[in-house]
Amino acid sequence: MNLGFLVGFFGVLILSHAAYSTIQYRGLLKIMEEEFSRPPINVILELIIGLALCMWAALTFPGKFLSIHPDSDENRAVSLPDNSDFMIFNHRGRLFPPEIEMKF
């Protein structure tokens, strides 16, 4: 868990650094009075690395993913609950009280 958290943290740091460099680059272009078409190559590379790190952290940090298939082994309904609201005590088990004498 900790590794995922650290990696995610670094991913977010890298992304914010890339954002900051892009803003600075735009400021520089304003001084040089040029058009802003796209950020420089190193910022793009930083963005890709940040994306990869954040995605890896997002998939590993939360832990085990739950299944959503209705027929997977965890989710499939094996039996319905026995209707205990309509339970009757008049069944054949009435004639077979438990052998051990229960005291209370």
Add this chain to the structure above:
Amino acid sequence: MVTKTEETQLNQLENQVENGGGGVWEYMCLVRKLKVRRSEIVLKHGLSILNDSGKRSALGPDEWTLYEQVAIAAMDCQSLGVAQNCIKALQKKFPESKRVGKLEALLLEAKGMWEEAEKAYSSLLEDNPLDQVIHKRKVAMAKAQGKPSLAIEHLNKYLEVFMADHDAWRELAEIYVSLQMYKQAAFCYEELILTQPTLPLYHLAYADVLYTMGGLENLIAARKYYAATIDLTGGKSTRALLGICLCGSAIAQLSKGRNKEDKDMAAPELQSLAATALEREYKQKAPAKLNLLTSALRNLKIA
């Protein structure tokens, strides 16, 4: 609705508890959550906790829930003395409680004193006319006294008010099936499928009722619902696969003398696909019985 993981967990805890390992309290909580009926085990081990005052006080405020659970389990196992003592303890702690009043009336039911129980329930209903549990207990009493028509009447009145209660619809369907009133049972299952369409067990029960009713349209509808069950369970329901084979052969028999208009609309591969899936499953799980299955399927296709 008990899922597969919950079932394995329950069986594991049950084995652990029965063989003397700990975990009794977790078992009780799981039984309460899943609403299964395991009265003997609950009674035996619940009493072992309650008789030991150290373990009892370790539970804190949950011990009263345990008293209630053990009381109901005792009534189910016909240990009425134990049930009486549990209820007395609860009465001492919560003197004017409706919940304890319900338990007392339940004890009267278990003893077989129907009129007194009826009176107790009526007086509880006067204070709270919209109590679902008490209405259901009246239905259960009618069922226990062997008066299914009275039970059906009560249950229908209950369902007019509380239409969303799945357990009640299921109970009504089962009572109708036991009285062989299949059309009404089919209606109840249709209601259940409408409200919970993702639960394959309802589709399966509905298909069974339709197959029992017979007749060409019912058989075709039954086959559709067996197919829906197979779809929802990912092909793991043996009963639905067998249902498709049987429906197919019954439809073929019924539509032998008919014209081409009433012809069977389903794909002819459906029956053979179901048969292959069945054989594969039997080979995996019960290879000794594979011969029985293949001979039975061969008879179906010929007939």
